[in-house]
Amino acid sequence: MKKTHFLVSMLALAFFSSCRSGDENDNENLRDQEVHAKTVNVTNHDGRPFSTGNGSAVGKFVSGPGGGVLMQGFYWDVPEGGNWWTTVKDKLTAWSDSGISAVWLPPASKAQNGAYSMGYDPTDYYDFGNFNQNGSVETRFGSRTELEALITKAHAENMQVYADIVINHNSGGQSQANPFTGTNTWTDFSGIASGKFQRSYNDFYKNSYGNNDEGAFGGFPDLCHANPYVQDWLWGRDDSVGKYYKNVMKFDGWRFDYVKGFGPWVVNSWNSNVGGFSVGELWDSNVNTLEWWANNANSSVFDFAAYYKMDEAFDNGNLNVLNDDMMWKRNPYKAVTFVANHDTDIINNKMPAYAYILTHEGYPTIFYRDYEEWLNKERLNNLIWIHNNKATGTTSILYTDNDEYIARRNGYNGNPGLVVYINNSSSWQERWVETNWSSQQIKDFTGNSGWYPTTQGDKWVKIQAPPNSYSIWSLNQ
Incomplete structure (x- = not known):
């Protein structure tokens, strides 16, 4: 319903007004x-x-x-x-x-x-x-x-x-x-x-x-x-x-x-x-x-x-x-x-x-x-x-501060999920994060980063995000 763009006039009858079910x-x-x-x-x-x-x-x-x-x-x-x-x-x-x-x-x-x-x-x-x-x-x-x-x-x-x-x-x-x-x-x-x-x-x-x-x-x-x-x-x-x-x-x-x-x-x-x-x-x-x-x-x-x-x-x-x-x-x-x-x-x-x-x-x-x-x-x-x-999968928040937010989708039914990195600051930022993936190459599917890092055996990896933007990482496949 539009809340601010209508007028009601009962005398003129001129009304300017302004449903994923369930289961x-x-x-x-x-x-x-x-x-x-x-x-x-x-x-x-x-x-x-x-x-x-x-x-x-x-x-x-x-x-x-x-x-x-x-x-x-x-x-x-x-x-x-x-x-x-x-x-x-x-x-x-x-x-x-x-x-x-x-x-x-x-x-x-x-x-x-x-x-x-x-x-x-x-x-x-x-x-x-x-x-x-x-x-x-x-x-x-x-x-x-x-x-x-x-x-x-x-x-x-x-x-x-x-x-x-x-x-x-x-x-x-x-x-x-x-x-x-x-x-x-x-x-x-x-x-x-x-x-x-x-x-x-x-x-x-x-x-x-x-x-x-x-x-x-x-x-x-x-x-x-x-x-x-x-x-x-x-x-x-x-x-x-x-x-x-x-x-x-x-x-x-x-x-x-x-x-x-x-x-x-x-x-x-x-x-x-x-x-x-x-x-x-x-x-x-x-x-x-x-x-x-x-x-x-x-x-x-x-x-x-x-x-x-x-x-x-x-x-x-x-x-x-x-x-x-x-x-x-x-x-x-x-x-x-x-x-x-x-x-x-x-x-x-x-x-x-x-x-x-x-x-x-x-x-x-x-x-x-x-x-x-x-x-x-x-x-x-x-x-x-x-x-x-x-x-796909559930969500885990990995890091937040005033300028940065990193979250992981944990994947589901064979799909690898992703890591999203949002950067509100005016400069490039980098963080080490724990991913879903061990010893595998990942990439930023937005193309904002040219990095193709490989995760460590313990699933940790360094990723980056551009200023006032975002990057989204998943397996390079």
């Missing part, structure tokens, strides 16, 4: 598939080659031992005009080649602000740009036909597609007399064009079920999940929102918006009845709260604890905070890590942050604008390749 078997399956079929060499800024999956002749994502990477396939206020679905579809082959395993799309259904809405003010969950309502046929992103073509293309590339689901609140209803408030409320959704999931005042708080649930948002009518009618339409019926999105539209999973607004049992019920990957946007840096929610929702959760620690570490020169607790340390199978998203973008020193999430446990997310516009795409592709092919 660990799904995550293990990602890690047990084949290694990406082809590697090419690309040079870094110093001219030395590094490894990347970009350019695969296969043209489809194939998961390596480290699993896959999620692309957030939008940003706030993507261009209007109904072309976004086609824009994303045209990038899917390149994303797949680079090792991206899934794409998260913005809310796909018609919202109150029609062709201008980012979708976080939903009106008709079954209008994907195929009904003339709220001032347009298409959504901001395009038509239903174009959305279906995107999903079909993603599946042809062996990528999954996750829908952004906004079920805390609705917008765009007509005014009706409400006996529970003694006023008129904008809660009459009986005239929606699809005719599915019609709603009235008793489907929103306050109503016969009570005055409120965990939280309302922005003055929007607050959907009442305690109402069996609402439950049935969201996840129970064969043509419920969840089942329609999964079985008809062919979405593979869900990013649940603003889950602070309703109990975790809602997402748990959705996941139990519908299935698929899920991740919740619980905007909270308290790792205990994140873990509590993920366990009770039977869902992954965005690792806001790691997000704020990375900001302190990489922007404020305090890498020691990476020793602190984070969701990925509590349960990596339920932690989705990220460096930026459409709502929040506070980390300035982003490449070390991406090096961190793409070498550590959890399910890493790449932000569209970082990948396509703002950062070095080849360096990101290199990190994606390293993640997919080398980032």
Whole structure:
């Protein structure tokens, strides 16, 4: 949910507003598939080659031992005009080649602000740009036909597609007399064009079920999940929102918006009845709260604890905070890590942050604008390749101070793992570290270092990292 870019006007009805479920078997399956079929060499800024999956002749994502990477396939206020679905579809082959395993799309259904809405003010969950309502046929992103073509293309590339689901609140209803408030409320959704999931005042708080649930948002009518009618339409019926999105539209999973607004049992019920990957946007840096929610929702959760620690570490020169607790340390199978998203973008020193999430446990997310516009795409592709092919096993932190951070992935099922060295200082740094490997040659897979050291019999070796950058070491094979 975008927290700062909307206005609510009940008189004008102009609202500018602004889902890895659950079980660990799904995550293990990602890690047990084949290694990406082809590697090419690309040079870094110093001219030395590094490894990347970009350019695969296969043209489809194939998961390596480290699993896959999620692309957030939008940003706030993507261009209007109904072309976004086609824009994303045209990038899917390149994303797949680079090792991206899934794409998260913005809310796909018609919202109150029609062709201008980012979708976080939903009106008709079954209008994907195929009904003339709220001032347009298409959504901001395009038509239903174009959305279906995107999903079909993603599946042809062996990528999954996750829908952004906004079920805390609705917008765009007509005014009706409400006996529970003694006023008129904008809660009459009986005239929606699809005719599915019609709603009235008793489907929103306050109503016969009570005055409120965990939280309302922005003055929007607050959907009442305690109402069996609402439950049935969201996840129970064969043509419920969840089942329609999964079985008809062919979405593979869900990013649940603003889950602070309703109990975790809602997402748990959705996941139990519908299935698929899920991740919740619980905007909270308290790792205990994140873990509590993920366990009770039977869902992954965005690792806001790691997000704020990375900001302190990489922007404020305090890498020691990476020793602190984070969701990925509590349960990596339920932690989705990220460096930026459409709502929040506070980390300035982003490449070390991406090096961190793409070498550590959890399910890493790449932000569209970082990948396509703002950062070095080849360096990101290199990190994606390293993640997919080398980032396996548990994590051991080997060294930290204000400027340096070194951690080891301990390897899994024959994969050797890696050592990542992040250096926030203005000069080259060197450290002796204990690796997974005895008497074997290693190299820096980023190409930032030209060293090819051989580990000692006791597995210790000296490695280096360039100023304000990172190196990532593994067996030279």
